[in-house]
Amino acid sequence: MKISQQWLPADDAIALVVMAHGAGADMSHTFMQNMAALLNQQGLSVLLFNFPYMDRRAVEGKKFPPDRMPKLLDCFQDILAQVGQYNVEQLPIYLAGKSMGSRVAATLLKSSPQKANGCIAYGYPFHPQRKADKLRLEPLQGINTPTLIVQGERDLLGSKSECNDYDLADCVSIHFVEDGDHDLKPRVRSGFTHEQHVDTAARLTREFINEINSKC
Incomplete structure (x- = not known):
């Protein structure tokens, strides 16, 4: 399938x-x-x-819901099969995602751990908003790939108080950003800024990757 992509190379990438x-x-x-x-x-x-439904939205001008998980997984795997075009054969690969995207990444690595060295989630959707009983923990319970989750303390899809009660795989670690919501955005009164929290997420990602790369 043809998938919309954006390539953002870094100098001397690790x-x-x-x-x-x-x-x-x-x-x-x-x-x-x-x-x-x-x-x-x-x-x-x-x-x-982009997942296929997003490209379809752009073409048809209609708001389609996300595709089912099997189609999302197929898309992610197709993307991984195409990374060779960017001449990155020597680089270790990490899968990451915002919210739903991180759930797809974790689901893929649960069944195919060889696809990447690690997984990073920015605001994992532990459950739908206002439906705390409908948990989406399975990808994080059977996974054997090192996984970092950067989560807002007051995320409505999985707050700090809720996450502390979840039984997750030993390879999963969660870092909570103070007063952050699902986009890691804090309230003004917290004394933090959204920019600070997103920057923290990027720094934690680098530290996480450094640690894994040093063991490979």
Whole structure:
């Protein structure tokens, strides 16, 4: 299938991060673009892409819901099969995602751990908003690939108080940004800024990748 992609190389890159968007906004969303730019500054090349339903929205001008998981997984795998065109054969690969995109990445690595060295989630959707009983923990319970989750403390799809009760695989670590929401954005009264939290997420990603690369 033809998949919209955006290639953002970094000078002297130490890894390639293939990053998927969330359910409601494509790879051009401000969060995706800002995060990719910050990851570049951390010495990480980034490949962004759109899932098929997002490209269909752009063509037909209608708001289609996300595709089912099997189609999302097929798309992610197709992207990974195409990374050779960017001449990155020597770089270790990491899968990342914003919200839904991170769930797809974790689901893929649960069944195919050889696809990447690690997984990074920016705002993992532990459950739908206002449906805390409908948990989406399975990808994070059977995964054997090192996984970093950067989560807002008051994320409505999985807050700090909720996450502390979840039984996740030993290879999964969660870093909470203070007062952050699902986009890692804090309230003004917190004393933090959104820019600070997104920058923290990029820095933590680099540290996470450094640690894994040093063991390979």
